[in-house]
Amino acid sequence: QMLSHICLKFKTEGLKQQETLNNLPKAIRSSIANYLFFPIVQNIYLFQGVSRDFLFQLVSDIDAEYFPPKEDIILQNESPADLxxxxxxxxxxxxxxxxxDQIQGKAVIGDTFGEIGVLCY
Structure with missing residues (x-):
């Protein structure tokens, strides 16, 4: 019960943060998103060669999401809907x-996953 409560609290706090950001004017949201995410997004292989303007627009539409440790993000045999x-x-x-459960691989800061499902489905 404690673990469920803690997980729920993490999810709720994340929702509150996103809700707070969503209530800000678009220009401020864009500035915050660019400050937080642009340095990472500009180095992702999927976006190599695209214009800085495109990246700024893309980063402005990113939704930040927090996942607590050991939480499933994409289930085995599930088609991801997000990158x-x-x-x-x-x-x-x-x-x-x-x-x-066997570890098949690992992603670290700057890595992406889910892109195959997003591009192919």
């Missing part, structure tokens, strides 16, 4: 094999 850009922390990619 994820890791801004802080790390993510383990696990698969359920022979009755156990």
């Amino acid at each position: 994820y850009i890791l801004v802080s922390g790390a993510v383990d990619f696990t698969a359920y094999v022979d009755g156990q």
Whole structure:
């Protein structure tokens, strides 16, 4: 129960932060997003060669989302609906094999995941 409560609190706090940002004027939201995310987004392989103006527009539309440790982001055999850009922390990619979760890979700051599902589905 405690773990569920803590997870809910993390999710709720994240929603409140996003809600607060959404209530700000677009120019201020854009400035905050560019300050927080532009340095990372400009180095992502998917966006190499695009104009700075395009990146500024893209970054302005990014929704920040916090996931607590050990939370599933994309489930095995699930088609992702979003592109994820890791801004802080790390993510383990696990698969359920022979009755156990096994780590198949890892993402670190600046890595992306979910892009195949977004581009192909």
